[in-house]
Amino acid sequence: MxxxxxxxxxxxxxxxxxxxxxxxVPIIDLMAAGGENPWKILVSTMLSARTKDSVTASSSRKLFKVADTPQKTAKLSVEKLRELIYPVGFYKVKAENLKKLAEIIVEKYSCQVPETVEELVTLPGIGIKTASLVFIKAFNGYxxxxxxxxxxxxxxxxxxxxxxxxxxxxxxxxxxxxxxxxxxxxxxxxxxxxxxxxxxxxxxxxxxxxxxxxxxx
Ligand code: SF4
Structure with a gap:
């Protein structure tokens, strides 16, 4: 049948x-609708995994007040990043990935977030779900x-x-x-x-x- x-x-x-x-409206959709740049959308999407939207929003705000670009983020220590993004889920691992992510975006991509799912998924802490959402929300991709x-x-x-x-x-x-x-x-x-x-x-x-x-x- x-x-x-x-x-x-x-x-x-x-x-x-x-x-x-x-x-x-989920936090990442709000950010995209507000015209936030791809770096902020990438970071907040990464922080949002296993985390409530309200916590992602407050941790993102705290982080972006201190470092809102890959260059500024790459200069922070993992300890400082941990402190800034706490209490998102798995904040210790995410802080390490965030540091590596910022360094790679600065060094390999001249501070620009790559625009394809294939490249995004190679970045630290970025799985297919995050890559796909960033591609859709930051780059208006299908x-x-x-x-x-x-x-x-x-x-x-x-x-x-x-x-x-x-x-x-x-x-x-x-x-x-x-x-x-x-x-x-x-x-x-x-x-x-x-x-x-x-x-x-x-x-x-x-x-x-x-x-x-x-x-x-
Ligand atoms: S709650 Fe879920 S199972 Fe029930 S009608 Fe809606 S989509 Fe279907």
């Missing part, structure tokens, strides 16, 4: 409308940023049948119209953090409850 796949156009229409009502929520929900909607976020990214590119690539992450992450959490699906409150294959309503 053919699997019930969510209607993509309808889902995006409903999610866009819902996003306007909840008033939550890509699909897949985190655990996007991976889980795309499989739940039967858009893909994959066992890793990396495979989900590749498969989603085959089935999703390009016009949805950039906004997919923001919509699904917000849904996954609020109404459709891993252990608790509040289908009664969900804007997609009439079209979702997993709806319990």
């Amino acid at each position: 053919k699997k019930n796949v969510i209607a993509v156009d309808k889902a995006f229409k409903l999610l866009s409308k819902w996003a306007q009502t909840i008033g939550h 890509d699909i940023c897949v985190d655990t929520h996007v991976h889980r929900i795309a499989n739940m909607w039967n858009l893909v049948k994959t066992d890793t976020p990396e495979k989900t990214r590749e498969e989603l590119k085959k089935v999703l119209p390009k016009k949805y690539w950039k906004e997919l992450n923001q919509h699904i992450v917000t849904l996954g953090q609020t109404i459709c959490r891993p252990m608790k699906h509040e289908c009664g409150k969900c804007p997609l409850n009439k079209i979702c294959p997993e709806s319990k309503t």
Whole structure:
């Protein structure tokens, strides 16, 4: 029997409308909308891993007051960087990566953040998810940023049948119209953090409850 796949156009229409009502915009989207430069977007995206948006925002502010360029960041010690970015998740490792990242951007890229996912992903502390988000938000590039929520929900909607976020990214590119690539992450992450959490699906409150294959309503 053919699997019930969510209607993509309808889902995006409903999610866009819902996003306007909840008033939550992720920190990196806010920065991009405010025209922040690629260096700040790169650093804040790196800091945001396993960290609440409010903490990413306050740590980024603290850091950027002291060092808002790769040159200034490269001159700081790892200890000082630790102090500035605390309490983001894994701040010790992130401080070390941030120091190396700044040095590489200064020395290898003449202080300019590289503009491709392939180059971004070679930088310290930058995985495919971060590289993809920076490519989309800092350079207005076309890509699909897949985190655990996007991976889980795309499989739940039967858009893909994959066992890793990396495979989900590749498969989603085959089935999703390009016009949805950039906004997919923001919509699904917000849904996954609020109404459709891993252990608790509040289908009664969900804007997609009439079209979702997993709806319990
Ligand atoms: S209808 Fe339920 S299972 Fe489907 S996306 Fe919404 S909360 Fe998740």
